Amino acid sequence: MVLFLMMINFILLGVVFFQYRTQKSKDANLRYIYEKLQDILENQTGEKLLVVTDDKELQKLLVAINHLLVAKQITNADHAKLVMSMRKMLSNVSHDLKTPLTVVLGYAEMLHTDPTMSVDERQALLKKVHMKTIDVIELIHKFFDLAKLESGDKEIELxxxxxxxxxxxxxxxxxxxxxxxxxxxxxxxxxxxxxxxxxxxxxxxxxxxxxxxxxxxxxxxxxxxxxxxxxxxxxxxxxxxxxxxxxxxxxxxxxxxxxxxxxxxxxxxxxxxxxxxxxxxxxxxxxxxxxxxxxxxxxxxxxxxxxxxxx
CATH class of the missing domain: 3.30.565.10 (Histidine kinase-like ATPase, C-terminal domain)
Incomplete structure (x- = not known):
């Protein structure tokens, strides 16, 4: 009977020790996952979480986290691309509006400051001012149309x-x-x-x-x-x-x-x-x-x- 009880105790101790080792390993893995995630997020690296474990639930968690990391990397790349695109757009908008407006201003100054200009010359300059003004308006309409299309504000009946x-x-x-x-x-x-x-x-x-x-x-x-x-x-x-x-x-x-x-x-x-x-x-x-x-x-x-x- 004593021998039987000793065997039971030995088995229970083995089970407790196994659970302790398992929990310790899980705690270590969770600590590693937390620290690695912190590092990935702080440094914006493209790394993934790699953990060797037999724990099925932990494996599922790792797969889900890695999917989220991939999605975040894609989002970051799209955001960086959008930022570059917007910077380029602002630069181009500034250039494309500035150029014709500068020309219009030059023509307007000539019309205002040159009293010797003939009627035909004035008409020619006014025609150029008109054409450049149309160019500016068309460009503004393009930016406006694109903004409405990309914001979803432009309703189109199909x-x-x-x-x-x-x-x-x-x-x-x-x-x-x-x-x-x-x-x-x-x-x-x-x-x-x-x-x-x-x-x-x-x-x-x-x-x-x-x-x-x-x-x-x-x-x-x-x-x-x-x-x-x-x-x-x-x-x-x-x-x-x-x-x-x-x-x-x-x-x-x-x-x-x-x-x-x-x-x-x-x-x-x-x-x-x-x-x-x-x-x-x-x-x-x-x-x-x-x-x-x-x-x-x-x-x-x-x-x-x-x-x-x-x-």
């Missing part, structure tokens, strides 16, 4: 729209200009009507931006095309030209806010750098996507994808 009609109307608007500039025009719009979820006013603006861009800055290729196509889920509009195009290394960046190119094919990437950003936001507001592919002097194409609707 309905079923006839894509054939929208495409035809937009390309016909530019047809005389294309002919006058000697462009070869390629239009591929099917006879069968295609419908998509969208907004006619917004889509008109998107197509107007892209067609104007292709005409003005793809001019060296003297070719412009519009293709309307679809599959079971989406309706696509391709606006393409055969101009200089965009380098492959820059294609993923051209839709970024305030992104500009030193040797750009068009002004949408220069100056304020807002043209394609606004176009992209408008397409996204329609629930769609816009993509760009480019091969110099072969084909530069903007592809708009919208959700297809039944008849």
């Amino acid at each position: 309905t079923r729209i006839n894509m054939n009609e929208v495409c035809q109307e937009n390309i016909l608007t530019f047809y005389d200009l294309l002919m006058a500039k000697g462009f070869s025009v390629h239009i591929d719009i099917p006879k069968e009507p295609l419908y998509a979820l969208g907004n006619v006013e917004v889509l008109n603006r998107v197509l107007n931006n892209l067609i104007s861009n292709a005409i003005t800055y793809g001019d060296d290729g003297k070719t412009l095309g519009m293709t309307l196509r679809s599959d079971e889920k989406v309706v696509c509009i391709d606006i393409w030209d055969k101009g200089k195009g965009i380098a492959e290394s820059q294609i993923d960046k051209v839709f970024e806010r305030m992104y500009t190119l030193e040797d750009s094919r068009n002004r949408l990437y220069q100056g304020s750098g807002l043209g394609l950003t606004i176009t992209k936001r408008l397409v996204e507001a329609l629930g769609g996507e816009i993509h760009l592919s480019s091969t110099s002097y072969e084909k530069t194409v903007f592809i708009i994808k919208l959700k297809r609707m039944k008849y």
